Every structure is written in structure tokens, then in C-alpha cells.
Amino acid sequence: MWVGVGFWPGYTAYNDPVPLDYGLNTIDHVVGNVYRMDEVVAHFKRLFGFHTFAFFTPEEIHTQWTSLNSEVLASNDARVLLPINEPAPGKAESQILTYLRYFNGPGVQHIAIKTNSILETMLKIKYASYCNS
Amino acid sequence: MSMMWRMDLCFSMQRVGMTEIARTNRNLHNYVYTSHVLRSGNITFAITSPYLSEPVGIEVTKNKLPNPAFDPQRVSKFITQHGSGVGAMSVRVADVRAAFDIIVANGGTGMCAVPARRNAMARSLLTNERSLRSCSLSRVAIVPPTLVTASEEEGGGSITFAEILVYEDDLEKIPSHMPEYAGLPVYQSNTVLRLIQRDGYSGTQQLLGGRRDNLPPLPLCVVAPSL
Numbered sequence: 001m002w003v004g005v006g007f008w009p010g011y012t013a014y015n016d017p018v019p020l021d022y023g024l025n026t027i028d029h030v031v032g033n034v035y036r037m038d039e040v041v042a043h044f045k046r047l048f049g050f051h052t053f054a055f056f057t058p059e060e061i062h063t064q065w066t067s068l069n070s071e072v073l074a075s076n077d078a079r080v081l082l083p084i085n086e087p088a089p090g091k092a093e094s095q096i097l098t099y100l101r102y103f104n105g106p107g108v109q110h111i112a113i114k115t116n117s118i119l120e121t122m123l124k125i126k127y128a129s130y131c132n133s
Numbered sequence: 134m135s136m137m138w139r140m141d142l143c144f145s146m147q148r149v150g151m152t153e154i155a156r157t158n159r160n161l162h163n164y165v166y167t168s169h170v171l172r173s174g175n176i177t178f179a180i181t182s183p184y185l186s187e188p189v190g191i192e193v194t195k196n197k198l199p200n201p202a203f204d205p206q207r208v209s210k211f212i213t214q215h216g217s218g219v220g221a222m223s224v225r226v227a228d229v230r231a232a233f234d235i236i237v238a239n240g241g242t243g244m245c246a247v248p249a250r251r252n253a254m255a256r257s258l259l260t261n262e263r264s265l266r267s268c269s270l271s272r273v274a275i276v277p278p279t280l281v282t283a284s285e286e287e288g289g290g291s292i293t294f295a296e297i298l299v300y301e302d303d304l305e306k307i308p309s310h311m312p313e314y315a316g317l318p319v320y321q322s323n324t325v326l327r328l329i330q331r332d333g334y335s336g337t338q339q340l341l342g343g344r345r346d347n348l349p350p351l352p353l354c355v356v357a358p359s360l
Contacts, residue, residue: 006335007170007177009283009292010163010199011155014170022150025174030222032300032324040300046239047297048326080224106300107324108219113176125149 022124028112029072029081033099035106037086041071044082050075058088065092085109142180142217146171151178157199159184165198165205181220183208202276202296211323221296221327229293229330230278236297276325283334290334300324 006013034040044050053074058067067090072083087094099109115121147153151171158167168181183205211220226232276296283290301323 006283006288006290007155007179008199009281009287009290009334011157011168011170012161014153014156016152016154019152020147020150021152021173023174024150024176027176030219034300043240044299047236103215103218105215105323107215108222108300111219121150128148128150 020128022128023115023117023121024113025116026114028114029083030111031083031085031109033085033096033106033109035086035100037069037071037084040084040106041073044073044084048075050080050082053078053081058090062090066090066094068094068096146178146180151176163198166203166208168199177223181208182212199281201281202279202294219324221325222299223294223327223329226328226330229295229328232328233278233295233297276327288335291332292334293330293332295328296325297328298323299326 032040041052045052050073053072055072056070058069061068061070067088069086069088070083072081074081085096087097087100096109100106151173153169154172154177155170156168157163164184166181166183168179171178171180183203208220211218276294278293278295281292281294283292
């Protein structure tokens with residue numbers, strides 16, 4: 001845990017005249033979309049020593065039309081969480097396959113951020129959006 | 134590190150309550166890429182965009198870059214092929230060299246169309262899409278452990294970092310029940326995991342723009358509509 005402005009040697013520190021803090025605290029997990037989950041999961045486990053933290057089947061994550069498979073990989077202390085998604089057959093094209101098609105391949109789908117108080121943070125973001133727009 | 138052409142995302146991040154803490158750009162004698170670093174709590178996002186898509190004249194400034202491993206060509210390819218997105222995820226490790234050795238011993242590599250030595254000839258080959266496809270793919274590490282030392286003005290200390298490819302476009306991994314995606318070209322620009330080791334580097338308050346005080350937020354100005 002490092003506190004301070006030092007991000008990288010060679011970068012110049014910038015003092016924002018209006019520092020903002022809406023309570024965004026920590027990165028909770030970073031989700032990736034891939035074509036084949038089992039191969040990527042085995043690859044990550046071998047490389048980084050991750051273990052399976054949780055597993056979600058299409059019965060658990062689905063909409064009326066689409067579904068996906070998901071496996072959550074974690075480091076030993078579970079501070080690094082990397083869920084991996086793959087498309088699953090449904091009535092319509094899986095949203096994961098849509099992602100892979102639109103963005104030309106696998107990659108990060110979303111970054112989940114932990115906040116101290118989600119209602120407070122959302123109110124602040126909403127207020128800021130009103131002010132800016 | 135996020136990669137994109139425009140810096141709009143930087144302002145979007147500020148809208149959700151992230152504060153800019155550091156930057157590098159042309160005004161700060163980095164003629165290769167611009168980067169804005171945003172912070173909130175323990176979260177750090179770096180929004181990065183290259184100035185050039187071709188390695189023209191980069192050898193001149195290469196040694197002065199904050200990130201000597203920054204490849205504007207690769208980043209440009211990433212943005213062109215995938216759109217703006219997450220280019221690197223950073224994790225802190227105690228010993229980058231040890232972690233890198235273990236990962237490489239377990240098969241962790243990067244996908245690159247050129248042999249292990251990335252010389253100028255091979256790099257110029259990459260600019261041609263046809264020769265890119267016909268190139269035989271060999272697996273090499275993208276960025277081996279690299280040391281970046283901070284100067285005295287920056288407070289001393291150093292950072293060691295390495296990059297391992299995590300999300301790669303490998304056509305062999307496209308399942309057989311998705312034959313419509315079998316003809317797509319192979320891309321070499323993909324998301325990496327960056328291992329970072331900090332040795333005594335915490336930075337100093339070397340501020341921009343002559344603004345050295347942390348001013349309180351400006352008061353909201355309410356203008357009453359008048360008839």
C-alpha cells in the first residue's frame with residue numbers, strides 16, 4: 001500500500017486544483033471475456049498460481065435470452081480476483097460472444113470497484129453528472 | 134493502463150470522482166505518448182495514448198521515456214483493433230525477477246510475430262499487414278524485468294516491472310462451433326499483466342503549473358434567473 005503522488009519515475013506530479021473523492025476505494029475484481037474458459041483458466045492457474053474461487057453456470061447467470069459461463073480465479077490471499085467469462089448457448093447470441101465480436105478478441109470486460117457507501121457514491125456521481133450536463 | 138486515442142476517458146473518470154495526480158506529455162518532453170494518472174482511494178488508473186503509430190525517431194527519445202518498454206506501434210494496433218480498453222493490469226509483487234522467472238518457466242509468454250530479437254528490420258515488417266500474417270508466430274516475452282530509476286529530484290528509489298501477456302488472440306482457441314470467426318487475422322496487441330516492484334520509490338511533490346497549494350474546492354456559483 002503506497003500513499004503519495006509517486007506513480008512512476010519520469011511522470012510529473014499534478015496537483016488538481018479541485019480534488020475529487022466520491023468514495024471509490026479499491027479495485028474489487030477485473031473480469032475478462034474469452035472464447036474458451038477452460039483453457040484460459042488452466043493457463044492462468046499454471047502461470048500465476050491462482051485457484052478457483054467460485055464457479056457460475058448458465059443456470060445462475062442468465063437473462064431471458066442470453067447466458068454465460070464464469071469462473072472466478074483468485075490469488076492465495078484472494079486480493080487479486082480475475083473472473084473469466086465465456087459464451088454459453090442461449091436463445092440469442094451470448095453477450096460474451098457479442099463482446100468478442102465487437103472488440104475483435106478477448107479482453108477485460110469490466111473493472112469492479114469497491115466503495116465505502118454505494119448509495120453515497122452514487123448520489124455524488126449523479127449530482128456531478130447533473131452539474132456537468 | 135488504459136489505451137485510447139482521445140483523452141475523453143480522463144474526464145469521464147473525473148466525473149466519477151477520480152483526481153488527476155500525475156501526467157506526462159509533449160510539454161514534459163515525452164514525444165512518444167501522453168498519459169494521465171488518476172487516483173481515488175487505492176485505485177490508480179493511467180489513461181495513455183500514443184502520439185505516433187510508427188516508431189519514427191523514437192530511438193532518439195527512447196532512453197528518456199518514463200516507460201522504456203512503451204511500444205507506440207503495439208499500443209496503436211491495440212486501439213485500432215480492439216478500441217479503447219484495458220491495455221495492462223498492474224499487480225504489486227515482492228520480487229519481479231523471481232515472479233517473472235516462475236511464470237516464464239510455466240509457459241507464460243507473450244505472442245509476438247518476430248523472433249526473440251526485436252530488431253529494426255523485424256519491426257518494420259510488422260507495419261505491413263500481409264507480412265504480419267505470413268510471419269510465423271513465435272512465443273517470446275513482451276517485456277522482461279526492467280529497472281526504472283528515479284532521479285534525485287524525484288526522491289530516489291526505483292521501480293522494476295515486467296509484462297506478461299494474459300488475454301491473447303489465438304485463433305486455435307476459437308471453438309469449433311464458432312466457425313464464422315476462424316478467418317479473422319491474428320493480432321499481436323493484447324492485454325498484459327504488469328508486475329511491479331517498488332524499491333524505495335514514493336515520489337515527491339514536484340508540481341506542475343506553479344500551483345503548490347491544495348486549494349479547497351471552488352464554491353458553487355448559483356445564478357438566479359432574472360426576468
